[in-house]
Amino acid sequence: MASMLLYGRSGSASMAPHAALAEIGVDYDLVLIERDEAQTDPGYLALNPLGVVPTLVDGDVVLTESAAILLHLADRYPEARLAPENRAQFYRWLVFMTNTLQTTLLRMFYPERYGDESVGPRATAEAGRHFDLIESHLAGREWLVGEHRTGADLFLLMLTDWGSELDPPAWDRPAIRAHFRRTLALPGVQRMFEEEGLEQPEWAV
Ligand SMILES: N[C@@H](CCC(=O)N[C@@H](CS)C(=O)NCC(=O)O)C(=O)O
Incomplete structure (x- = not known):
């Protein structure tokens, strides 16, 4: 069993966390759990009381x-340099994405809630x-913060992928499009797409 x-x-x-584990190169086990099971299985609810994914168990x-x-x-x-040396802007973008954009996308996907x-x-x-x-913000930059890819880029790739359902899709913006292609090419992201059985958009491959 992996750690x-x-x-x-x-x-x-x-x-995003799955791609991070793959980028790190640490041994991990991935358990794909369907919504119904996550919402009702007592063992899973003990780990994640809201019955949502993801959950990481690290020792x-x-x-x-x-x-x-x-x-x-x-x-x-x-x-693995998932955070840059200077973290201030890293915190800003990661929190913006999870707190603001991600919740907006969840309202878009599940308006009835x-x-x-x-x-x-x-x-x-x-x-x-x-x-x-x-x-x-991305115009003229390769990565969201700093000079190398960080966890914030993995998070943005995830939300850009979700944003493919927007009209126009999120990746119709030139800098986001280039960022998606660049991030998609990372070995850990490739592995994540493969292990989750996800299709990569043709234009980005
Ligand atoms: N803020 C949480 C959101 C988790 C979340 O909403 N996960 C969704 C999948 S993207 C889920 O499991 N939803 C099941 C449900 O709400 O029934 C996180 O980023 O981990």
């Missing part, structure tokens, strides 16, 4: 929240504005 165990679901919020540490898992992995494996029929279209418009902000 790390990640519970996830194909194409879900486990994409005695049981961790939920995709961004928290990335930060934990960055600290645990500094040689949040209110009436106006929720979906409003969330879609808001997500577009959030991707516009990222686009203007």
Whole structure:
């Protein structure tokens, strides 16, 4: 048994932590758990009381929240450089993505959980504005923060992939498109796509 165990679901919020584990190169086991099971299985609910994915089990540490898992992995494996030396902007973008853009996308995908029929279209418009902000920040840069890929880039790849359902898709923005292609090419991201059985967009391969 590997030292790390990640519970996830194909194409879900486990994409970023899964890619991080693969980028680190540590041994890990991936358990793909369907929504119904995650929401009802007492064993899983003991690890993740909301019954969502991902959950990381690292020895005695049981961790939920995709961004928290990335930060934990960055600290645990500094040689993998999942965080930049100067972390201020790294925190800013990671928190923006998980706290603002990710929740907007969840409102877009599950509007019925949040209110009436106006929720979906409003969330879609808001997500577009959030991707516009990222686009203007990325212009002229290779990576979201610093000079090399970090966990923030893995998180952005995940949200850009989810944002393919926007009209126009999130990756129709030139800097986000180039960033997606660059990040997709990372070995750990390739491995994550393969292990989750995800299709890569033809234009990016
Ligand atoms: N903020 C959490 C969100 C987790 C989350 O909502 N996961 C989704 C998959 S993307 C899920 O398991 N949803 C199941 C449900 O809500 O029924 C994180 O980033 O880990």
